[in-house]
Structure formats: C-alpha cells, structure tokens
Amino acid sequence: MAKHISEKALRYDLTVPFARYVVMHQHEISFPFKRYQIQPVWRADRPQKGRYREFHQCDVDVIGSNSLLNELELIQLTIDIFNKLNISVVIKINNRKILEGFAESLGLKDKFNDFITILDKIDKITIHDAKNELHKKGFSDDEILKIVESIKSMRQLESNDQKLDFVKEFCKTSEIGMKGIQEVENIFDYLKSLPAEYSGFLKTEQIEFDFSLARGLNYYTGAIFEVKARNIAMGSICGGGRYDDLTGIFGLPNVSGVGISFGADRIYDVLSELRLFPKNTDVTSQLLFVNLGAEEEKYCLALAAETRKNGINTELFPHAAKLKKQLDYANANHIPYVAIIGTNEIKSKQITVKNMNSGEQMELNINKLIELLKGMLF
RNA sequence: GUGACCAUAGUUUAAUGGUAGAACUGCGGGUUGUGGUCCCGCUAGUGAGGGUUCAAUUCCCUCUGGUCACCCCA
Numbered sequence: 001m002a003k004h005i006s007e008k009a010l011r012y013d014l015t016v017p018f019a020r021y022v023v024m025h026q027h028e029i030s031f032p033f034k035r036y037q038i039q040p041v042w043r044a045d046r047p048q049k050g051r052y053r054e055f056h057q058c059d060v061d062v063i064g065s066n067s068l069l070n071e072l073e074l075i076q077l078t079i080d081i082f083n084k085l086n087i088s089v090v091i092k093i094n095n096r097k098i099l100e101g102f103a104e105s106l107g108l109k110d111k112f113n114d115f116i117t118i119l120d121k122i123d124k125i126t127i128h129d130a131k132n133e134l135h136k137k138g139f140s141d142d143e144i145l146k147i148v149e150s151i152k153s154m155r156q157l158e159s160n161d162q163k164l165d166f167v168k169e170f171c172k173t174s175e176i177g178m179k180g181i182q183e184v185e186n187i188f189d190y191l192k193s194l195p196a197e198y199s200g201f202l203k204t205e206q207i208e209f210d211f212s213l214a215r216g217l218n219y220y221t222g223a224i225f226e227v228k229a230r231n232i233a234m235g236s237i238c239g240g241g242r243y244d245d246l247t248g249i250f251g252l253p254n255v256s257g258v259g260i261s262f263g264a265d266r267i268y269d270v271l272s273e274l275r276l277f278p279k280n281t282d283v284t285s286q287l288l289f290v291n292l293g294a295e296e297e298k299y300c301l302a303l304a305a306e307t308r309k310n311g312i313n314t315e316l317f318p319h320a321a322k323l324k325k326q327l328d329y330a331n332a333n334h335i336p337y338v339a340i341i342g343t344n345e346i347k348s349k350q351i352t353v354k355n356m357n358s359g360e361q362m363e364l365n366i367n368k369l370i371e372l373l374k375g376m377l378f
Numbered sequence: 379g380u381g382a383c384c385a386u387a388g389u390u391u392a393a394u395g396g397u398a399g400a401a402c403u404g405c406g407g408g409u410u411g412u413g414g415u416c417c418c419g420c421u422a423g424u425g426a427g428g429g430u431u432c433a434a435u436u437c438c439c440u441c442u443g444g445u446c447a448c449c450c451c452a
Contacts, residue, residue, distance in 0.1 A: 012452040216451050325412035342411060
C-alpha cells in the first residue's frame with residue numbers, strides 16, 4: 001500500500017514538474033525562461049547515509065535555449081556557490097552523447113542502459129566484478145571482452161586532455177559521440193576564455209571531464225554534471241544536465257533546457273561534518289537588557305524599543321533574575337553587549353554597557369549606545 | 379526490494395534475570411548589581427505491545443523507529 005501510494009503521489013524532483021509548468025504556461029512565458037525553485041522532494045527508498053526520505057532540492061533551470069552559454073552559466077554559478085560556502089568540490093562534467101557514442105562504437109546501442117550502469121561504476125568495482133555483472137545482464141563474451149578492455153585503458157587516463165583525446169579516438173566513427181565531445185570542448189573553451197579578472201574565482205582544476213559519469217536520469221540528452229565535495233565520504237551534492245525534450249511528455253515537443261539541482265540536506269551535512277558553518281551563525285541578538293525588577297524592566301522596555309528602531313537586534317531578559325544568570329544567558333547565546341540598568345542608572349539616565357568579550361564596561365546615554373552598536377554592525 | 383546492527387534521562391553513555399550509575403546540558407545554591415573557571419545540590423531514563431519467569435531494562439516474538447551496506451538513485 002505504501003509503495004502504491006508513494007509511486008503515485010510523491011514528488012521526486014522539481015524538474016519534471018517544472019517542464020509541466022512550462023507547457024501549461026507556454027503562452028505567458030518569454031523564452032529563454034529562467035527560474036530557480038527550492039522545495040522538498042521525496043524518495044521512496046529506505047534511508048541511509050546522505051539519503052533521506054524527504055530532502056530539499058534547489059533547482060536552477062534555463063529552458064528554451066540550446067546555447068552552451070547556459071551550461072557555462074550554470075557551471076559559473078555552481079563554482080560561485082561552493083566557493084562562497086567554502087566547500088572544496090570537484091565538478092564533473094560529461095555528455096550523454098558521448099555515452100551514446102561509446103555504446104555505438106562498441107556495437108552495444110541496444111544494451112545502452114546496462115552498459116551505462118557498468119560504466120558508471122567503473123571506479124568502484126573490480127574487473128572481475130564487472131565481468132560477473134555483465135555476464136548476469138546477458139552480455140556476450142565478446143562484448144564483455146571489448147568493454148573490459150576499454151575500461152582498462154580508460155583507467156590509465158588522468159588529465160582532461162588525455163581523456164578527451166581518448167574518447168575522440170574511441171568515438172571517431174560515431175557522429176553523435178563526436179558531437180558530444182565537441183560540446184564538452186566548447187564548454188571548456190568558454191571557461192578558458194574568461195578574462196582573468198572575471199575568472200579569478202575559476203579554478204579549472206576543479207572541473208573534471210569524466211566520461212564514466214552517467215547519471216540515472218534518462219531524460220538527459222546532452223551535458224551532464226555532478227558535484228562532489230572533497231575530503232568527505234558523501235555522494236554527489238549537486239547534479240544536473242541538459243534535456244532536449246522533457247516538455248514533450250506534456251505535449252510541447254522540442255523545447256530544450258538545461259538545469260542543475262543542489263541537494264540542500266547533503267550540503268548541510270558536508271558543512272556540518274567539515275565544520276564549515278561560520279561560528280557566528282547563531283548570533284541573533286547584539287544587545288541584552290538585563291532585567292533587575294519591575295520598575296527597571298519598564299524603563300528598559302522603552303530603551304529596547306529605541307535600539308530596535310535603530311536596527312539593533314535587542315533582547316530584554318523576560319523576568320527579573322540574578323545578574324549571574326542573565327550574564328550566563330548572554331554568554332550562552334553569544335550576545336556581545338549587555339546593558340545593565342538598575343536604580344542608579346535610572347537616576348543618572350545613563351546605561352552601563354558591558355562588552356562580553358573584553359569584560360570592559362562603560363556608562364553611556366542611549367544615543368551613544370546606539371552609535372556604538374551601529375558601528376559594530378556591518 | 380535484500381541483508382546486518384542498534385534502541386537506557388534533553389544529549390553522550392554505563393550496568394544487571396533481583397533498588398538502573400555517570401558525564402554534559404538545564405535549574406537552584408556558594409549572601410546585596412558583574413559572567414565564562416571551580417565547588418555543592420536538584421530535575422530527569424530502560425521506544426510500544428505480547429510471551430517465558432517468583433521477578434525482565436536484560437531472554438524470546440511482533441511492531442515502531444534508527445544506523446550502515448546492497449539494489450536503486452526518479
């Protein structure tokens with residue numbers, strides 16, 4: 001029953017619904033159409049590390065344009081994002097047409113999917129396992145030999161150029177394969193042609209041509225991407241590709257798009273495991289007004305309203321308590337400044353402000369306090 | 379879909395077929411309005427249901443939840 005429901009009722013990705021949206025609104029949309037979308041999606045699998053039943057995808061797509069400039073833009077955006085998050089990544093790119101070229105050159109077009117599945121595992125399995133699996137899937141001895149031989153030679157390649165040369169040689173008789181190679185080369189050309197002042201953030205060694213990258217999705221027709229974080233055992237945190245006819249299933253054929261999707265939960269896991277979250281993310285308040293009694297709290301209420309009006313995140317401790325308790329609270333919540341106001345301060349119209357990092361304390365009026373704290377914001 | 383392992387306080391974890399112990403957190407105290415260290419105290423727990431037993435947190439079964447891997451990755 002659960003399976004029955006999950007097959008029919010779960011949203012598995014954002015791209016297919018996006019294609020439906022585009023078809024439904026085709027007369028209102030001006031192409032090329034770009035959008036981003038962040039929403040939960042579901043998986044009907046049993047959960048395990050990095051795989052949740054519910055998780056969040058952040059999709060970016062451009063539909064209605066064949067230009068490889070779109071692929072480039074998505075790569076730029078991806079680099080930019082992971083640089084900002086301080087996550088060291090490898091962006092793998094491949095092209096579905098190259099995979100087809102492989103299959104064609106090996107005479108395996110009719111067994112494309114099985115072949116791709118093996119190719120995708122090239123790094124993880126031994127030759128022996130590969131043979132077994134191919135055998136199980138019904139490949140002939142001759143075919144197995146051809147595949148295994150090519151896997152062996154592929155494994156010796158290291159640089160992007162070596163790999164490109166290899167596939168060029170391998171696919172030279174396949175028209176579609178050559179087209180895929182050309183697309184990959186064009187993308188690399190674009191990347192290389194970016195002027196230094198704009199490509200300062202581009203570290204091309206982060207971008208790897210990986211012809212064994214397949215992606216499960218069968219709607220991809222051109223470029224495919226996958227991003228893996230370095231220094232951590234975690235599946236891909238980002239993936240995407242070009243789809244030439246996704247809208248076709250909803251009745252609008254031949255509208256090509258390209259998109260990429262970031263797995264928010266896995267990215268969170270990476271940030272968390274690698275301790276890359278900035279320390280100050282839990283800083284919410286800049287200033288705490290201590291509460292020393294009924295009269296004081298009323299007095300502070302007005303002052304807190306004033307600091308808040310000036311854009312300073314302010315708290316007033318919600319009940320009278322020992323000073324120690326309230327200072328502990330400020331420490332625990334990383335509140336950098338505490339305003340201490342008792343009968344003396346009320347009388348003198350001054351505010352005793354304590355810097356919780358240095359321990360320094362001074363008396364100021366409200367305007368000076370606001371000035372001080374505004375100077376701390378940036 | 380397959381397999382392995384796990385379930386004890388808010389958290390991390392001990393232990394036993396016979397009173398479930400600790401650490402951290404939280405709260406209170408160490409005399410008045412000055413914190414982060416230290417000392418003392420308090421709160422709080424065996425996932426649910428059934429079975430075996432004089433007695434089950436412990437052994438058995440079912441369920442639920444979780445972890446990891448395979449398959450798969452929409």
